[in-house]
Amino acid sequence: MMRHPHVWMGLLLWSIFSQANAAWTVNMAPGATEISHAVFDLHMTIFWICVVIGIIVFGAMFWSMMVHRRSTGQVAAKFHESTTVEILWTVVPLLILVAMAVPATATLIKMYDTSEPDIDIQITGYQWKWHYKYLGQDVEFFSNLATPAEQIHNKEAKGEHYLLEVDKPLVLPVGAKVRFLVTSADVIHSWWVPAFAVKRDAIPGFVNEAWTRIDKPGLYRGQCAELCGKDHGFMPIVVDVKEKGDYDKWLAERKAEAAQLKELTSKEWTLDELKERGDKIYHTTCVACHQAEGQGLPPMFPALKGSKIATGPKEAHLSLVFHGKPGTAMAAFGKQLSEVDIAAVVTYERNAWGNNKGDMVTPKEVLELKQAESK
Amino acid sequence: MSAVIDDHGHADHAHGPAKGLMRWVLTTNHKDIGTLYLWFAFCMFLLGGSFAMVIRAELFQPGLQIVEPAFFNQMTTMHGLVMVFGAVMPAFVGLANWMIPLMIGAPDMALPRMNNFSFWLLPAAFLLLVSTLFTAGGGPNFGWTFYAPLSTTYAPESVTYFIFAIHLMGISSIMGAINVIATILNLRAPGMTLMKMPLFVWTWLITAFLLIAVMPVLAGCVTMMLMDIHFGTSFFSAAGGGDPVLFQHVFWFFGHPEVYIMILPAFGAVSQIIPTFSRKPLFGYTSMVYATASIAFLSFIVWAHHMFVVGIPLVGELFFMYATMLIAVPTGVKVFNWASTMWQGSMTFETPMLFAVAFVILFSIGGFSGLMLAIAPADFQYQDTYFVVAHFHYVLVPGAIFGIFASAYYWLPKWTGHMYDETLGKLHFWLSFVGMNLTFFPMHFVGLAGMPRRIPDYNLQFADFNMVSSIGGFMFGATQIFFLFIVIKTIRGGPPAPAKPWDGAEGLEWSVPSPAPYHTFTTPPEVK
Numbered sequence: 001m002m003r004h005p006h007v008w009m010g011l012l013l014w015s016i017f018s019q020a021n022a023a024w025t026v027n028m029a030p031g032a033t034e035i036s037h038a039v040f041d042l043h044m045t046i047f048w049i050c051v052v053i054g055i056i057v058f059g060a061m062f063w064s065m066m067v068h069r070r071s072t073g074q075v076a077a078k079f080h081e082s083t084t085v086e087i088l089w090t091v092v093p094l095l096i097l098v099a100m101a102v103p104a105t106a107t108l109i110k111m112y113d114t115s116e117p118d119i120d121i122q123i124t125g126y127q128w129k130w131h132y133k134y135l136g137q138d139v140e141f142f143s144n145l146a147t148p149a150e151q152i153h154n155k156e157a158k159g160e161h162y163l164l165e166v167d168k169p170l171v172l173p174v175g176a177k178v179r180f181l182v183t184s185a186d187v188i189h190s191w192w193v194p195a196f197a198v199k200r201d202a203i204p205g206f207v208n209e210a211w212t213r214i215d216k217p218g219l220y221r222g223q224c225a226e227l228c229g230k231d232h233g234f235m236p237i238v239v240d241v242k243e244k245g246d247y248d249k250w251l252a253e254r255k256a257e258a259a260q261l262k263e264l265t266s267k268e269w270t271l272d273e274l275k276e277r278g279d280k281i282y283h284t285t286c287v288a289c290h291q292a293e294g295q296g297l298p299p300m301f302p303a304l305k306g307s308k309i310a311t312g313p314k315e316a317h318l319s320l321v322f323h324g325k326p327g328t329a330m331a332a333f334g335k336q337l338s339e340v341d342i343a344a345v346v347t348y349e350r351n352a353w354g355n356n357k358g359d360m361v362t363p364k365e366v367l368e369l370k371q372a373e374s375k
Numbered sequence: 376m377s378a379v380i381d382d383h384g385h386a387d388h389a390h391g392p393a394k395g396l397m398r399w400v401l402t403t404n405h406k407d408i409g410t411l412y413l414w415f416a417f418c419m420f421l422l423g424g425s426f427a428m429v430i431r432a433e434l435f436q437p438g439l440q441i442v443e444p445a446f447f448n449q450m451t452t453m454h455g456l457v458m459v460f461g462a463v464m465p466a467f468v469g470l471a472n473w474m475i476p477l478m479i480g481a482p483d484m485a486l487p488r489m490n491n492f493s494f495w496l497l498p499a500a501f502l503l504l505v506s507t508l509f510t511a512g513g514g515p516n517f518g519w520t521f522y523a524p525l526s527t528t529y530a531p532e533s534v535t536y537f538i539f540a541i542h543l544m545g546i547s548s549i550m551g552a553i554n555v556i557a558t559i560l561n562l563r564a565p566g567m568t569l570m571k572m573p574l575f576v577w578t579w580l581i582t583a584f585l586l587i588a589v590m591p592v593l594a595g596c597v598t599m600m601l602m603d604i605h606f607g608t609s610f611f612s613a614a615g616g617g618d619p620v621l622f623q624h625v626f627w628f629f630g631h632p633e634v635y636i637m638i639l640p641a642f643g644a645v646s647q648i649i650p651t652f653s654r655k656p657l658f659g660y661t662s663m664v665y666a667t668a669s670i671a672f673l674s675f676i677v678w679a680h681h682m683f684v685v686g687i688p689l690v691g692e693l694f695f696m697y698a699t700m701l702i703a704v705p706t707g708v709k710v711f712n713w714a715s716t717m718w719q720g721s722m723t724f725e726t727p728m729l730f731a732v733a734f735v736i737l738f739s740i741g742g743f744s745g746l747m748l749a750i751a752p753a754d755f756q757y758q759d760t761y762f763v764v765a766h767f768h769y770v771l772v773p774g775a776i777f778g779i780f781a782s783a784y785y786w787l788p789k790w791t792g793h794m795y796d797e798t799l800g801k802l803h804f805w806l807s808f809v810g811m812n813l814t815f816f817p818m819h820f821v822g823l824a825g826m827p828r829r830i831p832d833y834n835l836q837f838a839d840f841n842m843v844s845s846i847g848g849f850m851f852g853a854t855q856i857f858f859l860f861i862v863i864k865t866i867r868g869g870p871p872a873p874a875k876p877w878d879g880a881e882g883l884e885w886s887v888p889s890p891a892p893y894h895t896f897t898t899p900p901e902v903k
Contacts, residue, residue: 024839024840025824025836038752039753039756042752043750046746047747050743050744050746053743054739057710060714061717064720068717068720069721074719076655077720078655079658080655080657080658081662085715090704090708093704097701097703097704101697104696104752127529151438154440158438158835162834162835163832163834188524188525190759197755199755199758200684200686201684203619203620203685204614205612206619206620206686208685222825223827224827225760227517230448232444232829233829233831233833234444234832299512
């Protein structure tokens with residue numbers, strides 16, 4: 001490291017001046033909601049209290065270290081206790097803390113008031129993506145990382161929203177009270193958007209509540225905040241806040257899409273059509289564990305290329321994808337993907353990377369399995 | 376082993392240590408065991424530090440360059456486990472072994488054979504733990520807090536090794552704590568009442584009670600994990616009627632007192648060192664004892680402040696917020712007492728004093744961020760970000776680690792019989808001081824700007840400060856190899872140390888020659 005100081009200094013300077021988004025941000029942002037402003041004010045209040053106490057205490061210590069030293073001929077005093085000052089420096093901090101607790105309590109009570117929401121969104125954490133369901137609207141979708149692997153592996157220049165971009169953002173209307181019902185399908189995640197001051201753990205088997213009311217339209221970004229396994233750093237959150245009219249239009253379009261998807265299930269599919277669709281699904285849903293060439297990351301994440309399942313009977317293959325494998329990271333995709341997408345991805349896996357089975361699973365077969373399960 | 380039996384037989388007959396390797400394997404001498412603990416802790420400090428270097432190298436720039444995310448998670452997990460259970464805790468047990476008998480005028484620890492056993496469990500535990508890095512599924516990758524179900528249903532197979540390693544460490548800690556309590560309560564020299572004990576002894580007595588109270592809770596926690604993984608129970612699995620949040624309650628009921636276990640002995644050591652180099656008695660001895668006891672008590676009723684965003688009810692949040700804020704009061708008392716001890720003293724700044732003063736100032740900064748984290752609504756923004764990483768490294772590095780460095784320099788003359796090289800010691804201090812602040816201060820900024828902890832890659836807005844942190848981290852890491860050099864140099868030679876090398880020092884440990892003979896206080900000294 002010390003042999004080439006100019007290289008390191010150069011790197012440092014380059015990083016300061018050349019990056020498009022180089023920012024020496026040192027503080028929290030006030031955010032876009034009433035609550036986030038209240039939280040920001042609390043943060044700054046307690047910060048300045050700490051700064052003032054720090055200046056007094058450290059100031060006294062530094063003064064003492066400058067003046068009360070043997071080299072300046074100081075003779076040590078003998079005192080070693082004083083009940084008065086002991087009481088004083090117990091009571092004064094206590095009063096400061098009480099003064100601080102009052103606004104903190106008031107804000108916390110507001111944050112916990114999830115009553116009378118205009119919209120309910122169910123947020124489910126999955127390894128490693130978010131699922132959003134508009135309760136009572138028949139609209140639901142997964143939101144995956146949209147940053148290309150080439151950027152992560154330094155083969156392409158990184159974009160402005162590197163690792164903070166998704167394929168489908170959560171869309172919300174401005175000004176409405178939105179209640180989030182947060183849960184998880186596997187491990188604990190945490191849904192966090194700093195601009196709303198909303199952070200809630202997504203815990204399997206529990207539903208946590210949080211709420212927000214966003215003042216301004218725009219794109220707001222966040223990340224999973226609780227360690228949730230291998231790709232914890234790669235499950236961002238993007239919220240697209242629209243004006244009421246735009247939001248209604250968007251919601252109507254999503255509903256139409258859902259109806260269209262139902263039609264697709266009954267359509268007659270060819271092997272190539274399914275493979276093509278399956279290719280896309282595989283590379284958003286399966287690739288994190290089973291990898292781009294189906295080679296997996298054994299032993300945690302088995303290979304699909306040449307595997308017994310992917311080259312064996314198709315019923316067993318479909319069943320594994322549909323039900324998952326309890327006790328492992330393999331989720332039950334029957335609950336996550338549409339019939340068409342499950343059929344497509346299973347067909348793809350049976351016909352990719354040299355797994356040339358030549359057979360296919362149709363959306364109807366998946367639907368039949370689903371109906372058999374729900375009886 | 377025979378040394379102690381002989382010692383009981385004819386106490387005034389001075390025996391030297393046994394010869395060869397078996398001296399260290401079979402020793403029951405508190406000084407030998409203290410030395411073993413300290414060297415073990417230093418090895419683990421370097422090992423845990425090397426894991427941190429991997430983390431900082433990966434985070435040097437955005438993008439994945441050096442390790443894959445799966446291995447990165449193993450590094451953060453192992454770094455935490457090795458530093459907490461392998462470096463900081465054994466280092467303090469080493470200091471306790473060496474110094475408590477010398478400070479209270481006892482011939483040895485009360486339970487010498489158990490002392491030997493509790494040390495030798497540690498290498499076994501860490502061999503078990505570190506070996507998992509070489510297994511097919513990789514080592515533990517769920518963070519040092521190992522939250523279920525990531526550490527149960529979704530864990531690599533090595534989790535079972537991890538559980539047994541934690542059990543061994545726990546047994547070792549509990550035995551060590553029992554030994555400390557038995558020694559302090561039974562073997563004090565005549566005339567040394569509890570309120571005449573040096574503060575290092577007091578803080579260790581309180582720490583030992585904390586250890587006995589919470590290590591069994593940790594053992595219960597990992598045992599429940601073991602049952603869930605191998606015997607079909609569902610303590611932490613919602614699918615079987617269990618509760619993943621229960622894990623966090625049990626873990627943090629151990630975990631919060633644990634952080635005081637790692638800092639109280641450092642409080643004690645600094646309370647010895649600051650009066651020595653201020654040449655003035657410790658200000659407010661009694662209030663220091665009560666403040667330590669208050670902190671220990673409060674540490675049992677604040678655990679859920681680590682869980683402000685898991686969805687505990689409003690009244691729960693308020694209770695844990697108020698209780699946590701309250702800890703600032705006794706902690707403040709301690710800081711004010713140290714500052715008042717320095718006030719109107721006649722100070723000199725040898726290396727132990729430099730580390731002790733830096734301890735007071737930098738630990739206070741960690742205390743301030745701790746106070747900020749206590750404010751529950753604000754914690755919704757801080758939780759699980761680098762702000763938390765900055766906070767706990769400020770209380771652990773310049774807190775626990777600087778406390779250990781200060782102690783090492785303070786007592787090295789007593790241990791080795793040689794003075795360390797003051798210039799090199801000061802250089803070690805300043806490099807550590809700059810490196811440490813360069814590493815951890817920018818973490819406050821990226822945390823507030825929104826960077827979550829435990830991620831191997833990040834958005835470009837965090838790039839600059841991460842590079843600064845990494846440079847600081849490499850600097851701090853390299854500096855500790857230099858510390859190894861200083862210690863070895865001191866052991867091998869240097870100006871001979873008098874019995875009392877510090878003119879302002881007080882206490883029984885300075886009444887025996889330097890280096891301390893193999894057996895000391897075979898006849899108890901009289902304390903006035």
